[in-house]
Amino acid sequence: MYEPPTSPQLIGGVLDGAVKLFKTSFSQTIGLAVVAGVGGSLWRLFDNSLERALSMMDGTFDPALEIPGWNLLALPISLVVSIYFYLGVLARMDAVAHGRPITVGEALWRGLRRFPALLLCLLAYSAILGLSIFPTVLLIVAAGPIGLLGFLMMVPALVLLVYWYFAPFLLVAENIGAVAALRRSFNLVRGNWGRTVVILMVAYFVLLVVMTLVAMVGAAVVRVAGFVDIGIDAAVFAIEAVSSAVTIPFMVSVSLAMLYDLKLRRGGADLAARIEAVGR
Numbered sequence: 001m002y003e004p005p006t007s008p009q010l011i012g013g014v015l016d017g018a019v020k021l022f023k024t025s026f027s028q029t030i031g032l033a034v035v036a037g038v039g040g041s042l043w044r045l046f047d048n049s050l051e052r053a054l055s056m057m058d059g060t061f062d063p064a065l066e067i068p069g070w071n072l073l074a075l076p077i078s079l080v081v082s083i084y085f086y087l088g089v090l091a092r093m094d095a096v097a098h099g100r101p102i103t104v105g106e107a108l109w110r111g112l113r114r115f116p117a118l119l120l121c122l123l124a125y126s127a128i129l130g131l132s133i134f135p136t137v138l139l140i141v142a143a144g145p146i147g148l149l150g151f152l153m154m155v156p157a158l159v160l161l162v163y164w165y166f167a168p169f170l171l172v173a174e175n176i177g178a179v180a181a182l183r184r185s186f187n188l189v190r191g192n193w194g195r196t197v198v199i200l201m202v203a204y205f206v207l208l209v210v211m212t213l214v215a216m217v218g219a220a221v222v223r224v225a226g227f228v229d230i231g232i233d234a235a236v237f238a239i240e241a242v243s244s245a246v247t248i249p250f251m252v253s254v255s256l257a258m259l260y261d262l263k264l265r266r267g268g269a270d271l272a273a274r275i276e277a278v279g280r
Helices: 011-046 049-058 071-097 104-163 167-173 178-189 193-225 232-279
Strands: none
Touching (some): 011 071, 011 193, 071 167, 071 232, 104 167, 104 178, 104 193, 178 232, 193 232
């Protein structure tokens, strides 16, 4: 049973809280998570980019089999569906964490209300990445191998994205706008950037392990069932869709556990600053 922390936790305590929140809310979020995962990967069924890349590598590429760009339409639709239901997972898990469970309909309604703000946050992320990637590519093209040092230009953008990581979660957890969420996330992570990165690295390692296990089981099933003609893009779709039942709720639980801990830490820091100011 999950109980919100009342004091800042060590990294192990944050991860332990995340696992408890994951278990407590799993039955209420798995349906939304599966829909988010399936929706986010659905575009792969209209795309053959992975299969095309493999065929180019082994010299068997046939231009006649080229799919005429359906993925250009399917990809944004898939992303919109995935993001919307991801917000539903977030809304329902945050409600469970605070002992106020909500229905699927209520979670989706909260997600719909916060969706425009989330798009603004994603636009900010894209702008920061674009501003760092574009000059990096130009430097690589102009300077050749030496231009690879241009990747160092992306470091400030990646650092900022960590500071902004919690903005989407704050949109739902605190019901604030995009700009306020980005500012609030930055303030919460300030002074805790390193531990935030460490916890995120552990979480993404767990995701990698889960997806690898799903891929291995899927490959065994395909071999036993004799589905040898399944394309690589369809196989990746199946792996992502199945693993999303675990990966999406787990990542949301880790992110929320980190957010609750950072809010306690920032609250303690603010209190200490006020006490120090009074003492003066």
